[in-house]
Amino acid sequence: MTARPANAHQARxxxxxxxxxxxxxxxxxxxxELSRSKLAVEVERLLDTGLVVADGLAASRGGRRSHNVRLSPGLRFLGVDIGATSIDVAVTNAELEILGHLTQVMEVREGPVAxxxxxxxxxxxxxxAGLADGFDGAGIGVPGPVRFPEGVPVAPPIMPGWDGFPVREALSQELGCxxxxxxxxxxxxxxxxxxxVARTVADFLCVKIGTGIGCGIVVGGNVHRGTTGSAGDIGHIQAVPDGRPCACGNRGCLEAHFGGAALARDAEEAARQxxxxxxxxxxxxxxxxxxxxxxxxxxxxDATCLDLIREGGxxxxxxxxxxxxxxNPGLVVIGGGVTGLGHTLLAAVRTQVYRQSLPLATGNLPIVLGELGPIAGVTGAARLISDHVFSPA
Known part of the structure; x- marks a missing residue:
């Protein structure tokens, strides 16, 4: 198993x-903020762990040239993004560059074992394929609330059979990391x-519109998960009073009127009519x-398709x-499978937000599509596990 840093300086x-x-x-x-002698000690300790390696001479800044150091080129992280209808798996290096990425269609309803x-x-x-001898850690995303400290899904509406399944424990045993x-x-x-797209923003919302609808909330650079792991479950905010029944048991939820499943149903109805x-x-x-x-x-x-997207947006x-x-975020990112609807969707969302929210909150608020598309989830999964592996033991 990979060594862990010994203190906060090494983690930084x-x-x-x-x-x-x-x-x-x-x-x-x-x-x-370390003295030269203290920095030298911490770098030497990291070199001893094998987490970092010397990497050639640095450019001269006057005087003796120092060596570059870099993360070990042998480190490998596994990023897994389980959606409602598909699975993405990727291998990254220590800098989280994706070395290989596979996608497979599969229903999460088939249950955790399958x-x-x-x-x-x-x-x-x-x-x-030669991309890894083994994995130094794995990050896993699932389409439902997670009790984060234990790595266990909690009462996920679209995931029958997953409630309480020990995902972290089971996969850690199988993968050996x-x-x-x-x-x-x-x-x-x-x-x-x-x-x-959010590289320089500390406070932002990331809205995923796929089979369901959810929102990642980042505050001061950190994900806000809430007390029970269900922060950002905006698909179950009521959008239409006394509207359609939703999988959660309520009526009129946003997800029941505009998620991938609702959009497909509305499209079929329009086709048949x-x-x-x-x-x-x-x-x-x-x-x-x-x-x-x-x-x-x-x-x-097609006018009907455009209307369906605008109404949902x-x-x-x-x-x-x-x-x-x-x-009062600094950025709103829209991502997920439904973002194939692109700028028609984005324009409808923007119009409504700019019309409804206070000018002070929206005066300088970009609302944009995500940049990473299908690799956003696996990149985030690798980031999550690297944060863990690179934190003090």
């Missing part, structure tokens, strides 16, 4: 090398924070419709407007 040095790449000792000294068999098979495929588990939206937020020749043709060809069909219809200029915008007035 590891995070710096992860986020900014190789540094000379002099550059490290510029960024951490899903984790698939995850382990995908991890083995990446390992056998530390494992951390979090909600998939929190990991998307961490991914965008590490390598995406003859309101959209484009959707009718797709339904006849495939026997069912998805959000991707609505996106394709909108791109082809307006409802989502109403909920986000309330969050913006309450939280």
């Amino acid at each position: 040095l590891l995070a710096l090398l992860r986020d900014a790449g190789p540094h000379s000792r002099a550059q490290l000294g510029d960024q951490v 899903v984790f068999e698939q995850v382990l098979a995908m991890a083995a495929e990446l390992r056998d 530390p494992v951390m588990v979090d909600n998939d939206v929190n990991l998307m937020a961490m991914g965008e924070q590490h390598a995406g 003859g309101r959209s020749p484009e959707l009718a043709a797709r339904l006849a060809a495939h026997g069912g419709l998805t959000a991707a069909d609505v996106a394709a219809g909108a791109a082809a200029g 307006t409802r989502t915008g109403q909920v986000i407007a309330g969050l913006v007035s309450f939280f």
Whole structure:
């Protein structure tokens, strides 16, 4: 098993090398508040652990040239993003660059045993491709609330059979490395924070619109999970009084009116009622419709598809407007499978938020699509486990 840093100074040095790449000792000294002698001691201790290695001579700053140090090129993290209808698995190096990435269609409803068999098979495929001898840690995202300290899903509405399943413990035994588990939206937020559109923002919201709808809340650079792990469960905020029944047992939830499943249902209804020749043709060809069909219809200029997206974007915008007035973020990121709906969706969300929230909160508020797309979750998962491995034992 990988050694862990012995103290907070070493943890800070590891995070710096992860986020900014190789540094000379002099550059490290510029960024951490340590005397030269204390810095030299901590770097030597990290070299002894094997977590960092010498990496050639640094550029001269006058006087004797120092060596660069970098994170060990042999470190490997596994990022796993389990969605409602798909699994993404990736291997990264210590700087969280993705070395290999696999995607597999699979329903989370098939239960934890079947899903984790698939995850382990995908991890083995990446390992056998020569990308890793083993893993130094794994981060796992699941589409429901997680009791974070134990790494256990709690009462997830769309995940029958998962309540209380010991995800962290089971996978740690199978993979032979530390494992951390979090909600998939929190990991998307961490991914965008590490390598995406939120790199320079300390307080932001990351809204994932997929089969369901959730929100990652980042405060002062850290994910806010709430007391029981259900912070940001905005799909179950009421958007339509006395509206449609929702999987959670209430009526009128945002998710019941605009998530991937609701959009597919509305699209099929429009096709059967003859309101959209484009959707009718797709339904006849495939026997069912998805959000991707609505996106394709909108791109082809189909008025019904555009209306469905605008209506959903307006409802989502109403909920986000309330969050913006309450939280006053510096950025709102929109991601997830439904972002194939792109700028039509974004325009509807923006219009509603800017109309409804106070000008003081929205005067300088960017509302943007995520940059990382399908790798946001696995990047965030690798970030989560690296934070753990690079923290003092």
